[in-house]
Structures are given as C-alpha cells and as structure tokens.
Amino acid sequence: ETGVTQTPRHLVMGMTNKKSLKCEQHLGHNAMYWYKQSAKKPLELMFVYSLEERVENNSVPSRFSPECPNSSHLFLHLHTLQPEDSALYLCASSQDRTSGPTTGELFFGEGSRLTVL
Amino acid sequence: QKEVEQNSGPLSVPEGAIASLNCTYSDRVSQSFFWYRQYSGKSPELIMSIYSNGDKEDGRFTAQLNKASQYVSLLIRDSQPSDSATYLCAVNAAGNKLTFGGGTRVLVKP
Numbered sequence: 399e400t401g402v403t404q405t406p407r408h409l410v411m412g413m414t415n416k417k418s419l420k421c422e423q424h425l426g427h428n429a430m431y432w433y434k435q436s437a438k439k440p441l442e443l444m445f446v447y448s449l450e451e452r453v454e455n456n457s458v459p460s461r462f463s464p465e466c467p468n469s470s471h472l473f474l475h476l477h478t479l480q481p482e483d484s485a486l487y488l489c490a491s492s493q494d495r496t497s498g499p500t501t502g503e504l505f506f507g508e509g510s511r512l513t514v515l
Numbered sequence: 516q517k518e519v520e521q522n523s524g525p526l527s528v529p530e531g532a533i534a535s536l537n538c539t540y541s542d543r544v545s546q547s548f549f550w551y552r553q554y555s556g557k558s559p560e561l562i563m564s565i566y567s568n569g570d571k572e573d574g575r576f577t578a579q580l581n582k583a584s585q586y587v588s589l590l591i592r593d594s595q596p597s598d599s600a601t602y603l604c605a606v607n608a609a610g611n612k613l614t615f616g617g618g619t620r621v622l623v624k625p
Contacts, residue, residue: 441615506558
C-alpha cells in the first residue's frame with residue numbers, strides 16, 4: 399500500500415449531485431489535511447484534523463463537509479458544488495510534534511481531479 | 516499582498532547549469548521553510564527544509580535562508596532533465612499550517 403491513497407482519482411459531477419472523496423493514510427500519522435489546487439493558484443489549505451479533531455477550517459464554504467472517523471481515514475463530502483470548485487483536491491498527512499515547530503513534512507496523496515458541470 | 520511569493524516561470528536552464536529559485540514571504544514570525552517538488556500530474560513531495568539563517572546543502576540542492584530580508588532560495592546544481600518540475604516554497608509561522616507559494620516551473624533542456 400502506498401503512503402496516502404485517494405479515491406476516486408477523477409470525478410465528474412453535476413451541481414446538484416452529492417459525492418464524497420476518500421483519503422486513507424498507512425503511515426501512522428496523527429494529522430490529516432485537505433488542500434485545493436487550482437490552475438495558476440497556490441495550494442489552498444481547506445481543513446486540518448489533528449488526533450481526529452478538526453483544528454482548522456479555512457473559511458471553506460459549507461458545501462464542502464469534512465469527516466475524520468479515525469486517524470487513518472479522511473473524507474470530503476461534496477454537495478451542490480459550483481463550476482469554480484473544479485480543481486485537484488489533495489489529501490496529506492503528517493506526524494505532528496507535541497512541541498516545537500512542525501517538521502513541515504506533508505505526505506500527499508495523488509489527488510482527486512474534480513470537474514463540476 | 517501574497518503571503519508567499521514566487522516567480523511562476525518557466526525558468527529555463529541548460530542541462531548541467533545551476534537553477535536558482537527565489538521565494539519571499541510576508542510573515543516576519545515565520546519559523547520554518549520548505550521546498551516541495553511537484554512533477555506534472557503528480558503530488559508535491561518535500562525535498563528541503565531549513566530553519567535557521569544561512570545555507571543548507573543536500574546533494575545537488577542548497578537552500579538559503581535570510582530571515583531579515585524574508586527571503587528563501589533554492590539552488591539546483593548540475594541540473595538534469597529529471598529536475599524539470601514545479602517547485603513550491605512553503606512557510607510555517609506557527610502550529611501545523613503551511614502556506615504555499617504559487618510555485619516556479621523549471622525546465623531543464625538537454
């Protein structure tokens with residue numbers, strides 16, 4: 399198993415659909431992240447879960463709903479999205495330190511390419 | 516003002532030459548600095564981290580940090596076609612939040 403696995407790799411959905419993205423990490427990490435990567439824009443942090451608790455919600459619209467049932471799994475539930483939400487959604491994991499600066503070492507999945515029609 | 520700024524490129528470099536990538540950041544309290552490499556159609560991977568002023572070398576890569584100027588750079592020596600990718604600068608101020616720049620696309624021509 400690769401370190402961080404994302405499914406599906408490609409998703410096309412209409413604006414009224416409900417779908418979910420799934421992420422699974424096999425690295426024993428204690429933090430998981432959702433990032434959005436759009437063309438010609440920097441990686442945008444969406445959500446952070448540390449020890450299964452959401453510690454960051456970066457002003458993301460409510461049509462995106464994260465879920466972290468355990469430290470190995472992360473979901474992003476999608477509902478009534480807009481065409482501008484079409485992007486690459488990247489999941490990442492890391493091992494957080496209890497003190498001191500983060501190592502900054504994020505392990506990314508291959509991403510889910512989302513197209514909203 | 517962008518928090519982490521990079522020239523988008525492309526930076527075209529002949530094979531064997533040195534590629535020099537620059538990154539500036541706006542938050543003076545930033546503590547940790549990272550370079551990620553992202554091949555086309557792939558996910559980012561960490562290649563360098565630097566925490567204190569000065570140079571840090573790892574193989575053909577050298578990261579340089581100047582906190583007073585809020586500037587971090589990456590040098591790639593003896594550039595190879597396999598180094599062709601987008602290089603993302605990331606900065607961490609506090610906690611576990613990384614802020615990424617838009618990336619610099621590097622093309623190494625044989």
